[in-house]
Amino acid sequence: MIPIIKPLMDEAEANAAARVILSGWVTQGPEVAAFEKDFAAYTGAAHATAVSNCTTGLHLALLVAGVKAGDEVITVSHSYIATANSILYCGAKPVFVDVDADTMNMDPALIEAAITPKTKAILVVHQIGMPADMARIMPIARQHGLKVIEDAACAVGAELLWDGEWQKVGRVWGDVAVFSFHPRKIVSTGDGGMITTPHADWDAQFRLLRQHGMSVPDTVRHKANTVIFEEHPIMGYNYRMTDIQAAVGREQLKRLPGVVARRREIADRYRERLADAQWLGMPAEPAWARSNWQSFSVRLPDQADQREVMQAMLDKGISTRRGIMCAHREKVYSGSPLHAPLQNSEISQDKRIILPLYVQMTDADIDAVTDGLKKATK
Template sequence: MTRQIPVAKPLLDELEVEAVRRVVLSGWVTQGPEVAAFESEFAALIGTPHACAVSNCTTALHLALLALGVGAGDEVITVSHSFVATANAIRYCGAVPVFVDIEADGFNIDPELIEPAITARTRAILCVHQLGMPCDLRQIVGIGKRHAIPVIEDAACAIGSEILWDGQWEKAGRPRGDIACFSFHPRKVVTTGDGGMLTTANSEYDRKFRLWRQHGMSVPDTVRHGSREVIYESYPELGFNYRMTDLQAALGRGQLQRLGNIVAARRRLAAQYAERLQGIAGVVPPVEPDWARSNWQSYCVQLPRGVDQRGVMQALLDRGVSTRRGIMNSHLEHAYEQPGAYRSGSGLQRSVMAQRSTIILPLYAQMTESELDFVVDTFTDVLDQPDRHRAAG
């Protein structure tokens, strides 16, 4: 049987099993005390006064935009070069994503392109800490302040990543912008199966998140069920079913206990990749700026010029190494073909090139040195057969 290295693998064992078992036996499995505890522990970890758990990061982005008042006819500056949920959340509000290009030396939004894309209709800037690598918040937040435009951090991949701010390292998504949104999908550094979190220093935003995530209900279920007096709930605003369950939160609390070790392991593996890949002609590994520490949620490399991305990926898969293509671009998808689905705030050449010429190599906390060596050796061997993997045209 061919050895198979997955592109990602969550780190779960008896710690999480026992946490979920505890909740099942408690009889309370929907949003309740475990969610509240998870929120408190997450807030302490990130260094934020408010953390609100929701069903996933997409719903977190939706609530963040709504809290800022984003609506029909508004524009939100962001990148096309991100998972489609980033742009979709903007469209859920009836607003238009304004796509600008990524930096020349990375996969994050180019701050220099934000200001020229601002119009009278710009309601927010939505930046993405792509693959766990922090974007240049110092510049982005500065732009937002100059133009009185709020900043949302799509920190879906960035739990455990760090940014150097005023000489001190702090967690990404604190947030330095107005709101940050995290994901706990299994591809992320820690998981709750699925789930999301919003962080903010603004108590009014947090109040809105909590109201809207539970159908706009005036009082939480835990308060109603725990009261010795009858409470009639009311619904003062239109809300959504965006709740996290206690089962998920228990899983997340166990995962948070591992976060330090998980990130340390990922950083060690990323350093080994960088060292090993130096000898492969044309391959460009990712690089951290001196003001950022990635959690290395994914390890995305530039392929040699002219190499067929799909051909390389298939050859690796045939030999037991799973990969993923470079980050997608929303504007290239059929869902964004109709007129008015988005506006280009700049050329998007770097975004398109990155999607078509990069691949994501396997990386997970429990990955062994032997597995990493197998990936690099197989990758090297595949690239040593250029005639079989030359891009057409």
């Protein structure tokens, strides 16, 4: 079986976890602090805060951005449901706009018409590792005084050309970016997330909120020479990362440059091997973007049945996944406002499939996938 993805881990991650376990400090502590520092350095971010997963990170980002009950947040339906759920957690409403057919990212041309007096923020998704068009999105947001949250769940290691310089996703072109370390992502800590921001005051609030609103962190109390009684001045959450996860994450981060380079090689190989299959639509990478290729999504011909193609691939021992889901099709969002039809979003869910992509893939694996796809769709 050729799986959809394989996390790249070995004795380095196992030894890092064992070291923390044997240290006696396994929850949020010195390893989390070190991981935050390493991650900020890698992305070029001013501040980084580790959390339990990307969804909790998005929740905190929206809360600190001031999103509350009755507000609206412009976002895309074409994303994992956690994106829209994080808005609902705040009591706000997601306002869905369509995506660009080629990049599957938010179409900037649709944003302005979706803005109302209730709009508080724009939640942009860097979909499956492809950077969104921030150069077009940010001027609209700033003109209308809107906060911008970047859902970078899949995008660690991706880059965007900004003011003539290649910058990594997470340096933050908006106000905050949030990452996922789920096993489907190219940096994994089992589960976990990271928030980056240029705002020191936002970072301080993230740290307070992730630990029950506790005024004194465990690490400070542990090192104190006098007795400290903590306070809880605000309602917070248990959104902490463990030191075990952080130790694994630090090892994963060391691998990241090589992992991204190899994934880009595999994506090039896919395009090369599928060049003669003109009935398939290839994912587009704009000149100003460098994807980490967290996923490689191809557009099926109109006459092809998505499920039948995926089953034919599975019968050959090749795992695939359907196109990214659309939250507005789920019952919980059936009444959410849609700003114009979401045609490209729905087509991307119904007519695309995601191919296997992981560092350990061989050329023979890639050839098996592409040959199987051609036979299943021609």
